[in-house]
Amino acid sequence: xxxxxxxxxxxxxxxxxxxxxxxxxxxxxxxxxxxxxxxxxxxxxxxxxxxxxxxxxxxxxxxxxxxxxxxxxxxxxxxxxxxxxxxxxxxxxxxxxxxxxxxxxxxxxxxxxxxxxxxxxxxxxxxxxxxxxxxxxxxxxxxxxxxxxxxxxxxxxxxxxxxxxxxxxxxxxxxxxxxxxxxxxxxxxxxxxxxxxxxxxxxxxxxxxxxxxxxxxxxxxxxxxxxx
Amino acid sequence: xxxxxxxxxxxxxxxxxxxxxxxxxxxxxxxxxxxxxxxxxxxxxxxxxxxxxxxxxxxxxxxxxxxxxxxxxxxxxxxxxxxxxxxxxxxxxxxxxxxxxxxxxxxxxxxxxxxxxxxxxxxxxxxxxxxxxxxxxxxxxxxxxxxxxxxxxxxxxxxxxxxxxxxxxxxxxxxxxxxxxxxxxxxxxxxxxxxxxxxxxxxxxxxxxxxxxxxxxxxxxxxxxxxx
Numbered sequence: 001x002x003x004x005x006x007x008x009x010x011x012x013x014x015x016x017x018x019x020x021x022x023x024x025x026x027x028x029x030x031x032x033x034x035x036x037x038x039x040x041x042x043x044x045x046x047x048x049x050x051x052x053x054x055x056x057x058x059x060x061x062x063x064x065x066x067x068x069x070x071x072x073x074x075x076x077x078x079x080x081x082x083x084x085x086x087x088x089x090x091x092x093x094x095x096x097x098x099x100x101x102x103x104x105x106x107x108x109x110x111x112x113x114x115x116x117x118x119x120x121x122x123x124x125x126x127x128x129x130x131x132x133x134x135x136x137x138x139x140x141x142x143x144x145x146x147x148x149x150x151x152x153x154x155x156x157x158x159x160x161x162x163x164x165x166x167x168x169x170x171x172x173x174x175x176x177x178x179x180x181x182x183x184x185x186x187x188x189x190x191x192x193x194x195x196x197x198x199x200x201x202x203x204x205x206x207x208x209x210x211x212x213x214x215x216x217x218x219x220x221x222x223x224x225x226x227x228x
Numbered sequence: 229x230x231x232x233x234x235x236x237x238x239x240x241x242x243x244x245x246x247x248x249x250x251x252x253x254x255x256x257x258x259x260x261x262x263x264x265x266x267x268x269x270x271x272x273x274x275x276x277x278x279x280x281x282x283x284x285x286x287x288x289x290x291x292x293x294x295x296x297x298x299x300x301x302x303x304x305x306x307x308x309x310x311x312x313x314x315x316x317x318x319x320x321x322x323x324x325x326x327x328x329x330x331x332x333x334x335x336x337x338x339x340x341x342x343x344x345x346x347x348x349x350x351x352x353x354x355x356x357x358x359x360x361x362x363x364x365x366x367x368x369x370x371x372x373x374x375x376x377x378x379x380x381x382x383x384x385x386x387x388x389x390x391x392x393x394x395x396x397x398x399x400x401x402x403x404x405x406x407x408x409x410x411x412x413x414x415x416x417x418x419x420x421x422x423x424x425x426x427x428x429x430x431x432x433x434x435x436x437x438x439x440x441x442x443x444x445x446x447x448x449x450x451x452x453x454x455x456x
Contacts, residue, residue, distance in 0.1 A: 004274045004275075005233070005235050005272060005274055007233050007235065007317060044233060044306070044317070046232045046233055046308065046314075046315035047232075050307060050308065051305075051306045051307050052304060052306045052317065073303060073304065075301060076280060076301065076304045076319045077279075078272070078279045078280045078319075079278060079279050080274065080278060086274075087274035089235060089272070089280065089317075089319070091304045091306075091317070
């Protein structure tokens with residue numbers, strides 16, 4: 001009775017490069033849309049996956065080699081037309097990966113494309129990317145979601161730059177630092193309710209004043225008012 | 229290949245009563261969980277539904293008689309265990325209906341239960357309700373989502389009361405009015421970018437000073453900073 005429904009996941013995998021936000025795409029080998037760029041995705045397999053989040057993790061690993069990323073459910077899309085094979089439902093995930101981690105995987109056939117200049121894409125994938133970018137932009141103002149794009153260690157100036165690129169605005173430095181301050185777990189300090197930034201104890205070398213290097217813990221939804 | 233997946237929708241239908249937020253439940257007639265209270269829900273039927281949103285509209289109408297409600301996708305839940313019939317995926321919707329509209333439908337076997345004192349529920353429906361309430365509370369601070377709970381006409385004082393009940397806080401009257409002011413389309417005024425409140429021209433009778441009555445247009449995501 002339920003057989004006609006094709007159930008898949010798709011992952012909008014975003015990373016931030018010096019030239020801006022990029023989406024990871026792969027050329028499809030098989031029909032439909034053979035040879036056309038598409039998001040990494042695949043069938044939900046009940047015999048393998050405990051839920052669709054696990055499907056996304058499994059597919060990401062198999063198709064891109066990426067074993068860890070910030071991964072959150074974005075939306076489910078369904079229609080009789082989005083997949084020429086039949087009535088299909090896709091649970092769409094947003095994944096954020098720092099560029100160094102993505103590069104470390106080797107390419108596995110991934111192409112990074114600027115989110116502003118996408119090629120023709122298979123299925124409804126252009127719309128899914130637009131939704132993912134909107135979610136990231138909106139949520140950045142209220143959360144530490146942009147941490148998902150940061151490398152292992154980073155300075156507060158680098159983090160601010162990432163927020164600015166994601167949100168498409170310029171942020172005031174002291175406002176930004178005041179907002180991040182409660183998230184920093186200083187050495188010897190009792191852990192705050194939600195630490196998100198750990199000082200590594202190292203400093204960044206550079207032409208300017210040395211800056212403290214931080215590690216991230218996790219993405220949080222904690223801001224009581226938006227950043228901007 | 230995809231056949232083992234059961235694909236359903238569930239609707240967390242919320243309404244606001246004088247005694248607080250209530251969830252619409254129905255006793256299940258069939259197994260599994262026969263006789264147990266559950267959210268209105270049903271199978272996605274590709275031959276009838278152009279997408280899962282349409283499934284939610286169809287199921288709401290058939291099972292509750294409700295033909296219009298604010299309806300938005302909440303999340304998709306999946307697991308091998310949530311439904312004893314097999315591996316299942318449910319696209320969960322949040323529906324908001326004003327109490328007078330819900331009452332006008334006749335009961336259709338709906339029971340309204342206080343969100344704070346739910347009975348034992350079928351499947352994972354208690355968790356789905358918790359997620360819906362969290363979404364409504366969080367989104368209220370940034371949007372006009374609580375308008376979905378208002379009757380056809382209402383005063384700003386009544387709207388503020390609804391925001392307060394949804395958010396669980398007391399709001400400052402002048403702050404609230406300043407926030408709503410740009411959403412009001414005064415007669416003769418050029419339409420703002422996003423009108424949400426139309427003065428009816430009528431006043432509410434009452435023991436206190438007469439107050440203007442408004443109609444709503446739609447739920448908006450527009451606040452640049454949270455209400456509280």
